[in-house]
Amino acid sequence: QVQLQESGPGLVKPSQTLSLTCTVSGGSISSGSYYWSWIRQPAGKGLEWIGRIYISGSTNYNPSLKSRVTISVDTSKNQFSLKLSSVTAADTAVYYCARGHGTPMYYYYFYMDVWGKGTTVTVSS
Amino acid sequence: QSVLTQPPSVSAAPGQKVTISCSGSSSNIGNNYVSWYQQLPGTAPKLLIYDDNKRPSGIPDRFSGSRSGTSATLGITGLQTGDEADYYCGTWDSNLSASNWVFGGGTKLTVL
Numbered sequence: 001q002v003q004l005q006e007s008g009p010g011l012v013k014p015s016q017t018l019s020l021t022c023t024v025s026g027g028s029i030s031s032g033s034y035y036w037s038w039i040r041q042p043a044g045k046g047l048e049w050i051g052r053i054y055i056s057g058s059t060n061y062n063p064s065l066k067s068r069v070t071i072s073v074d075t076s077k078n079q080f081s082l083k084l085s086s087v088t089a090a091d092t093a094v095y096y097c098a099r100g101h102g103t104p105m106y107y108y109y110f111y112m113d114v115w116g117k118g119t120t121v122t123v124s125s
Numbered sequence: 126q127s128v129l130t131q132p133p134s135v136s137a138a139p140g141q142k143v144t145i146s147c148s149g150s151s152s153n154i155g156n157n158y159v160s161w162y163q164q165l166p167g168t169a170p171k172l173l174i175y176d177d178n179k180r181p182s183g184i185p186d187r188f189s190g191s192r193s194g195t196s197a198t199l200g201i202t203g204l205q206t207g208d209e210a211d212y213y214c215g216t217w218d219s220n221l222s223a224s225n226w227v228f229g230g231g232t233k234l235t236v237l
Contacts, residue, residue, distance in 0.1 A: 037226075039170075046127070047162075047170065047213055049226040063223035096169055108217040110226060111160035111175040118169050 002027040004097050004116035012091075012123050018084040022097030022116060029078045030055050035100035036080040037112060038071060040093040048093075053080060058104045087123045094118040128153060129214055129229035136235040141204050145232045147197040147214030153227060157217040159197040161190055164211045164231075173212075174199065201234070209236050 008020035022036070029036065037052040051061035053071045061069050065084070073080040084091060096118045102110040130148040137143040147159065161174040172181050174190035177197065189200040197214055214229040 046211075046231040047164075047215075047228040049215075049228060052226070060225060062225050101175075107224070108157050108219060110217055111158070111172065111215070112162075112170075113172045113175070113181060115169040115171065 002099060002114050004099065004114060006095060006097050006116045006119040008095075008119060008121070010120055010122060012087055012121060013125050014088055014123055015086055018082070018087050018091060018121055018123070020082045020095055020097075020119065020121070021079050022081070024078045024080075024099075028075075029073065029080065030075050033101065033103045035102050035110065036071075036073060037098045037100045038082045039096045039098060039112075040091075041096070041118075042090075042093045050082065050084075050095075052100055052110075054104050056104065060107065089123050092121065092123045094120050127230045128218055128227050129216065131212075131214060131229040131232045133230070134233045134235065136237055137204055138237050139204050139206060142200065142202045143204060143234065144201075145199040145212050145214075145234070147199070147229050149195050149197075149216065149218075151195060152220045153195075153216050153218040154192060154197055155195040156219075159190065159192050159214055159216045161188075161197075161199045162213045162215065162228075164213065166210070170213065204236050206236050209234055 035052040038050040068085045070083040097116045098112040099114040100112045158176045162170040164170045177192040178190040211231045218227045
């Protein structure tokens, strides 16, 4: 059974870069036709998709965040990561990582079936 | 403001049936599969329905999904107090300027 676990600093200063890692256990990040995604949720609000990466390195990002987001994968560590630059208080949220089904050939076919428990990130000086 | 519109809240009594709508457009629901996610209080979202109407292993058949035109619907029968949660629809959106995954705004289900 694949499990995902987010990790990273819980507090980030404004204008700095938020960096989170998602560790995949119970299976190889390189196996199967999966995307590896990040989603966030501000307190009391809805879900916002940040982006995804396929094992080939192909990425898709939310247009509203694209200029500040980088998602990468490290197959040797069975991990994938999120970097969000120039953060403000508006980036304060619970950040989730998730496994998604799909392939770049049919990029529009996608759903997320395994989620991490989430990690809270606060942007404050 | 999400491109997918869900009612903010719905409610029904235990044992009853409830439906949650998700309205979109031809750039999203009209041409792509919809999935639904359940988020119990204080927990991570959980996949309930994928490919419009398929249930992952372990999801009871009290939960069902459908899609018609530019709208999708989640149905829950035999409501239980444990079903109280936020429910989100999601699909791929492709318009002229961008292409990305979108979630609905979420619907809070109250089991009275």
